[in-house]
Amino acid sequence: MITFIVRRLLAMIPTLLLVSILTFIIIELPPGDFMTQLAANVGTSGSSMDQAAVENLQRQYGLDKPAVIRYLTWISGFPRGDFGYSLDWKAPVRDLIGGRLGMTLLLSIISLGIMWVVALPIGIYSATRQYSLGDNLLTLLGFLGLSVPEFVLALIYLFVGIFVFNISVMGLFSSEMESAAWSPAKVADMAKHLIPPAIILGVGGMAQLIRIMRGSLLEILGQQYITTARAKGLKESVVINKYAVRVAINPLISVMGMQLPNLINGAVVLGMVLALPTIGPLFVRALLSQDQYLAGTMLLFLSLMLMLGNLLADVALAWADPRIRLE
C-alpha cells in the first residue's frame, strides 16, 4: 500500500510539471501583460503612462524577459516555497493563497461530507422502496438537483437570505464577528455562513450519488447471495446494511474521485457569487488583470488538489473493496 502511494506521488511530479507548462502557456496567450493593463487603468484615472513608463516597469519587474526565462524563474522557486510575486496585490503569491486554498478545500470537504451523509440514506431508501411515492418524489428532486447549476441556487439563496430572512449571507462571517477573536460564537457564525454554501455546492453531486447508490443497490439486491441471506432468515436491516450496501457503495467511492473536480470548480464559482474567501474571486481577478504568477500558481495548486483527491479516492476504494489489488 505504502509503495503504491509513494509511486503515485512520484508520478505526480512530471504531471504537475506538464500542467505548469500548459498553465503558463495559457496565461501567456492573451496580448499584453500586467503593465499594459495598468497603463489603461492609470490612463483613465488622470495621469498618462506612456510606453516608456510601461517599459520601465516591465524591466523592473522582469516582465521584459522571454517567457521561457520567466517560466523557469517561477517554477524553480517552488521547491523553496516561493511562488512568485503578485503585481496586482504587491505581495508574494504565497501570502495571498495560503488561507484561500485552505478555505476552498474546507468548503469542498464539508460539501463532500454533506453529500455522502444525505445521499446514502436517500439512495438506500429509494432502492428498497423502488417506485414508491417517496422514491418518485426523491427521484424528481434528484433530477432537479442535477439540472440546476449551483450558481443559480446561490443567487436564489442570496435573494431569499437578504430579502426574506434579512440575514447576512455574504462572506464567511457576519460583519460584527469578522474582526472578533476566535470563540465558540465565532465558530458558530462561520458554520452559519459556510454550511449553506456547502449544501449548495453539494446538491449536484448529491443527486448524482443518490442515483448511483439507488442503481447500484438495486442491482445488488437482485443477486443470489442476498436471496440466500434472506432465506437464512437474517433480519432485513442486516441484509441491506451489512451485505448489500457494503458492496453497493464501491461505485460511489470511484465516483468521488470524479466529483472532486466539480466540487473545486463549483467552489470557485460559488466563491464569486457569495463573496467567500475561497480562491474563486482572487483567481478570476488574477486572470483578468494578467497577474501571471498568481493565476499560474493557483491553477497549479488546483490541479494538485485534483490529483491528490483522485489518489485518496483510489486508496479509499482499495481499502473498502478487498477484491482490489494495488500491486
Next chain:
Amino acid sequence: MNRNKWMALLSVAVILSFVLSACGQAATPTAAPQPAATTAPAQPVATTAPAKPTEPPKPASKYTEAPMLAELSKAGKLPPVDQRVSEEPLLIKPIEEIGQYGGTWRRAWKGPADFHAYGRLNYEPILRWPRDPKDPILPGLAKKWEFSSDGKSLTLYFRKGLKWSDGQPWTVDDIIFWWEDIEQNKDLTNAPHAEWVVNGKPMTLKKVDDYTIQYNFDGPNGLVLRMLAFHGNQWPLNFERFGAFAPAHYLKQFHPKYNTAIKDYKQFNEKADDLNPERPAMTPWTVSQYKAGDAKLIASRNPYYWKVDEKGQQLPYIDTIELSLVENNDAVAAKALSCEIDMQFRSLDLKKFPLFKENEAKCGYRVFKWANAQGTALALWPNQSYAEDPVLRDILQNKDFRIALSYAIDRKKINSIAYLDQGVIRSEMVTPDSAFYVPEVENLYTDYDPKKAAEYLDKAGLKMGPDGKVRLRPDGKPLELTIETERTGADVDALQLIVETWNAVGVKTALKTMNRDAFWPRATGNQVQISVWSTDRGLEPFVDPIYIFPFDERSWMAPDYGIYYKTAGAKGIKPTGKLAEAQALFDQFKATVDPAKQLEIGKQLIKMSVEEVWTLQTVGMTPVPTVVKNNFRNVPEKYTADWIFMAPGNLDPSHFFFKK
C-alpha cells in the same frame, strides 16, 4: 503672553487643590499637564491662592481629543493633544453640525486596484480643493502661499509643528526627499510629471526653513496650485506615483541610495505603498491592520491629525474605517442591501438605485442621488489625426461632417436605453457648477434631426451614392466608418442605435467591440477612426484636459496631435487650425498665475471645443447613488462628485460622524 497667564492660573488651581486636600476636603485634582504640576510648587504664589477660593478648575488644554486617545495620553503613551495637533491646526467648519467621537465606518472595496476607495477618504494634500467648485483652492498642510511677481516662484508656508502619524516631525525635507529621490529617480518615476516641468526644465526646490519652501520654475507655472491640491495627496505612491511628499525618515531605510544593503526598488515600492500599515501618513486615519488579500482593511484614527473643529475637538470623529473586500459592484450592492454599509459613494450602480431605495427603511439609511461631474456618459471621438487613410482624415477634420454626425444621434432614446432616463442631454464637457461652465453651448447640435444631418453632409461634399444608401467620399469610394469600443452592456445597445441612425443618413458605420486591453493601445496609438469612452473631470477640466483638446495620447479627438503637444514636437503630428489654436490657448493658461485670466482662457477653450464638435457627446451627468446611514452626519444631500476633486475627499471625511 496668554500662555503665561494660563500657566499661572493653572498653578494657582493646582496649589489650591493641594491646600484643600491637605485640609481634608474632598477635592478632585484637575487633569493638569505634567509640566505645570511639577513647576507649580516652586512658584511663590501660595499666598495668593486663598484670595480666589471660588476659581473654577480650568480645562487642562486648549484642544480636546477622542476618549481612546485621552486614555493613552493620560497613561503617558502619547504626548498631550495640544502638542499633537500642531501649533496651527486647520479649523474645519461643519457641513451640518459639530460632531461626536466614536464609531466604525463600514464600507466595501474591491482591493488595491480600487485604491480610490481608501485614498479618497484619506485625501490629505498640501493644498485642498474647496467644497464648492467655484471657490478658490484652500490651504491644507500649507497654511498660505505666495507667488513671486513674475509667477516663476511659489513659496509655501506650512503649519508649524505638523507631525507624521508616528509622531515624527513633518518638515519640508519630506518634500525634498520626494522630489529628489522619488520623482526624479528614474528607477521609481520614469520622468517627472509634467506639472513640475516648465519649458522642459524640472523645478528646483529651495528650503527656507523647516516649514517654508520655495518651488522655482523656469517660467510661470499656472497649474501648480491645482496640482498641489490634486497630486498633493500622498496616495498612492503606488505605480502611479501621485505623491508630492513622502515620509523621508521612514522610507530612507528602504531606498538604495541611503541603504547600500538594498539593491533594487521592490522593497521600497512595497514599503512606500499607502496600504503598508507601518508607513507614517498625514491622513485622518492610517492603515492599522491590512495585508494583501485580507478580507478587511482597517484604518484607525491618526493621533497626530492636525485638524480641529470649532469646539477645539481634534478630528477625525470616527474611530475606525473598515473596508470589506468584495469582488465586484454586485457584491458591493449586496453588502448595501444587507445593511452592512454605513456610508458609501463608490461602486454603487445607478441601475440598482430603486433596490437601494426600497431598503432605505429596513437598513435605516438615506440614498442620495449625487450628481456625477460627467460631461457625457458616452462620448464618441472622430479621430482628426487619423493617419492610415488621408481622405477619411480630411472628412473627419471637416466640422460640417462632425455636426452632421451629431445631428444624427438620437440622444433621447440613448438616455432611456442605457441610463434609465436619468442622464441629461448635453454637449459640454464641464457641468453647470463648474467655474468654467459656459451656459450658451450646453445644447449645441444635440437635437436628433436626420434632415439637418443630411444637409450638413451635402455641405461637406459627401454626396449620396447611386444606390441611395451610402454616401461617396471625394475619391469616389463609399463612406465607411468604424467605431471601436471596450464598452459593454447597455452602452453597446446605445452605440448600436448610433450605428443605425448614422447608416440611415448614408454614413456606413460598423461597430467593433473588444476588451479594454485590446482597445487601449489602439486608441492611444492613433489607429482608431472613432473611439468611445465616458468622460469625467467636469468640474475642473484643466488638471488633466484630455477631453477638451489634443493634450496627449488619451485625447482621442486627435491622439497624434496630443502626442505632438505632450512631447513639444518631438513625436506625433503637428496640428493645424483650431486644434493648434486650442493648444496655444492652453499654453497661455499654464503661463499665467492670475485666476481671472485663467478663467477667461478656460471658458474660451470649453466654448471652442463644443463649437468645433471635437467630441460627440450624448447624455451626461448621470447620478451616482450614495448610501448614507441616517445617523451618519455631515454628508450633504446635494453634491457633485468628481474624481479630480477626490470626491468625497473635498467634503472633509474627517468630520463625518455618527450621531448618538
